[in-house]
Structure formats: C-alpha cells, structure tokens
Amino acid sequence: MRRRLRPVGMDFAESAPVRLVFETEVRSDADAVYRALAEEVTGWPAWFRAVTLARPMHGGAGREVRLVGGVRFEETVMAADPGRRYAYRVDETNLPGPQALLEEWRLTPAGTGTRVRWTFATTGPAPFRLALRSARPGLGRAFRDATRALDRRLAAPQRG
Template identity: 55%
Template sequence: MAHQLRAVGLDFIGTAPVRLVFAQEMSAPPEAVFRALAEDVPGWAQWFSAVTLARATGDGSTREIHLKGGGRFQETILASKEPEVYAYRVDVANAPGARAIAEEWRLAPAGTGTRVRWTFAVDGTAAFRVVAKLGGAGLGKAFRNAVRTLDGQLTG
C-alpha cells in the first residue's frame, strides 16, 4: 500500500539518519551524463537494471518510478543544475516503514570523463533503517552496474 512520505529538501541529503554514498568514474562527459539523468527519464529503465519504468509526470518536475520487486515511487525533483547535480525526493512510496527518502546524483569532471557520486538518504522506522543499511552492498552493486551500462550507452 502506497503512503505519503515526509517532504524533505536538499538539506536532508546531508542530515538523514541513513546515508549511503557511492562513487564511480565513467568515460562520458558530465553534460552527457546529466542529460541521461535529468532529461531522458524513460531511459533510466535501459541502463539502471532495477528500474522497470521511469517517466516524467506533470510539467516534468515530478517522476513516477517502478522497480523490480514491486517498488513504486512518486518523486519531486529538488535540484536540476546542469551539469553538476540532479536530486529528487520520494513523495509517495509503497515501501513499508519509509518516512523520508531523497537521492542526489553529483557529477564532477574527471579528466575527460565524469566522477558520479550517488547519495541515497532515508529515514523511517528502526526496522526500515536497519534494512536500508543492510541493503547498502546491493545498492552499491546496482549503482556500479548502472553507471557502467550508462557509460557504455553514452560512449559506445
């Protein structure tokens, strides 16, 4: 059952009770990576294997995301500053125990490519926070695979 999460701002990315941060370099330039993140929302399903559906909604300031395993999210874009940052919060989710979720993708030049840093910030019940921490290794692997796949699409 979907439920409303607490509306959080960008500050939550740095203050959330659980913060999982992953980083990886890729060959594609920051501008191309940013466009894939912020402008080609449906394309997420092609490079992030956990995503089965991604679409911009409303005037493009919101998104709908479906994940393998049944996760469903309605999100609001918090920041979209090319080519540096793309961030969003989850407004509605079917994740039991979740109270607030926000994610931030930070892009920085790395030679001719890009250093991508993804922060997954959450708050929830004690059980939800434990599950989020335990899921860190899997999220990290999914992130690294997604970045590699996206890099192949952008440079291949």
C-alpha cells in the first residue's frame, strides 16, 4: 500500500526526532562521490546492496528507489550541491511506520579523499522509532559496506 509522507524541509536533517548519522572516509574525491550519488542514480544497485533499482524521475528532481524485500520510495531531491551535498525526502512509500523521512549525504575533503556523512532523519509512531533505533547497527553496516563498494568502484579503471 502506498503511503504519502509529510513533506519536510532541509532543517529536518537537524531537528528530526530520530537522526541516525554515520560517517566514514573514502579515497575517492568529493566530485566523483557526488557524481555517483546524484548524477549516476541508476548505478546505485552496483554499490549499495540494499538497493535493487534507482532511477531519476521528473527530469532529475525526484527519484524512484526500490530496496531488497520490496520496499519502494518516491523521493524529491532537496539539495544537489556538486561535490558537497546531496539530499532527498521521501514523499511516498510502502514501508509502514515513517511519517516523514529525509536523507542527506554530506561530502567534505579529508586528506586526499572525502569524508562521507549520511544522515537518516525520520519520525513516526513510538514503535517505529524504537525499531529504527534498534536497526542502527545494521544501517551503519549497510552504509559502511556501500561506501567501501562505491570507493572500490570509483577506483577501478573505467572500461570503454
């Protein structure tokens, strides 16, 4: 069943009742990471194992994302700052629980690579918030695995 979520602004990334924030460093430069996140949306399944489909919608102003297990999201891109930040909010989903959801990827130079910070900001009823807090270790692992896979993908020689 499709459910419409409450629209939120970028400030939700800092004010949401549940904020899960994960950080790691990659060897790739911020521009390459940004391109993979924001411009090469269809490539997400190649490096983020939980993602089975990702495609831009509305001329790049939105995205459709499907996850392992059948979870679907329709999203609006909220921030697209090349080399620095990519954020989107979920407008519709079949996932029970969330009332609002925004994800933000921040990129900052770190030595010769990039520090990647992913903020998962959400709200919903108490059982959803509790379940999500319990899922924090798994989400952290998924983030670390995805960023490592992305870094390997970006470092691999391009075949032409």
